[in-house]
Amino acid sequence: MKLLNQIVLSFLVLVSVFNNISAQENDMARQVTIAGKVRNHDINLELIKITVNRPGLGPLQLETTIDDEGKFSESFMAYLPTDAWLFYKTNFLILIHPGDSIYVEFDGSKNDRPELLSSIKLGGSHSRDNEDAAAFQKIYYSNELYSDWDSKQKAKMKDAEDYVIYLDSVKTLREDELKHFVSKYKPSGKVALWASTLIQMDYYYNLAYYPDEHISLMNLNRSEWSVPDGYFDGFQNPLPLTEEMLISGYSISHFVNTYHYYYARKKLMAAEENKKFLINGMFAAPTSIYDSLIVYGIMKYTPDDLLRQLVLTELFSQSLDKSEIALYEKYHELVASEITNPGLREPLEQKYREIKKSVDNPKLSSDAMLMKVSSTSAGAIMDSIISVNSGKVIYVDFWATWCGPCLSEMPNSKRLMEQLDEKEVAFVYLCLDSKEDLWKATLSKHQMTGQQYYLDKQQSDDIRASLKINGIPHYFLIDKDGIIIDNGSYLRPDVVEDKIQELLNDQG
16 A cells, blocks of 8 residues: 555656656646545545635636546646645645645545544645644644534623633634643644644634624624724734745635724725725725725735735635736736735736636536526516416526626535536526626536526616525526426525425426
């Protein structure tokens, strides 16, 4: 077995070297290969999911099949060191660097994360670091500080001052735990920094989400309760960020996002000169003014150089994820002057080029049916959909190009269509409140099939009001007789298959 693993690793190294030499995307990107084996693998679980954590740029979501022997392999391009989640029955983090070839083997019969981490065998690039990272995760996730959810919920019911004291005590206990880990395992400085960053950023993640969770748990009125002034100022404490900390990609990604939305934007909205743009606590300014407020507000309230680059990267990347290129083009010179880290700037520029190509020249799936309806009546639109798909179960998805949760469900929707390909099921998608060119670009990017409807502003408003669609994504399930059986945001494509199968079985 050991010889076989060595042969596999040697092959992976050769493949990685070849691909790195031939890679044409840019000078920095290098291929990472993660391969391995799931021992005792469940034949009903055909996929390993990999989430590469990319601070500022958003996660890279990958899936790779597991063969009959439990083996898997996946490759991707990386610009900077970071970490990545591997999902099977549970998940765990591995550390990666551009150019790495990593071998991971674990017992697929384990549902418990610490037990799975105990079964891991690692090889290839930086294997000692990954062994130590696995050992730390086993300790971290075994501790009641992580698993005692009741205590966590009770802590969130405390007032803000007492909750901060609670978080401080947890952080101190975690730091003591890290000291014992370092003393026992003597990991590299890189792994120690990765673990320390995880502990530190977990503190700020909980700090950020406490207000919303406290309001929910205590059934409070948002307009009548808020945290004390200065509550979020603690976000300045872990600065400065260093490039070496980016190895803890999962933790840094969360910190960038929470700093962006819970500190920088709150500072921006609290500024006296900006209050004239607020309606019900939200910015309500023309696009040109809004864009300027956000971009220059981020720069003003993010003095740390690397963090500022990460937050700006996140802002532009999130816009590009929605196939919107105008913001990036408007501030392209600022991107070049302010985002100086090539590991952030180059993949951001690459993403822009890909999205622009998709917007300018969308290549739609040959199986996609694009339709625009002339009627503005919600009833007429739904009647037309039911008539066209007479005798079929109909799954209707209301979405928009700017809706992040909508876009994140598209891979699940494609998978559901494939699973029900030969069944009497129609998949219908209604795009609301979006620009037509971005509608086509989004369909091109995700290579969506099915019946794709574009609704203009008036049609979108009418169908929202008539069908009581208060938020998206929103789904309707219609039986073969054209009767609406159920609707809501909870009918997501990754959970609705059983309901569809029931309708197919009930009606022959």
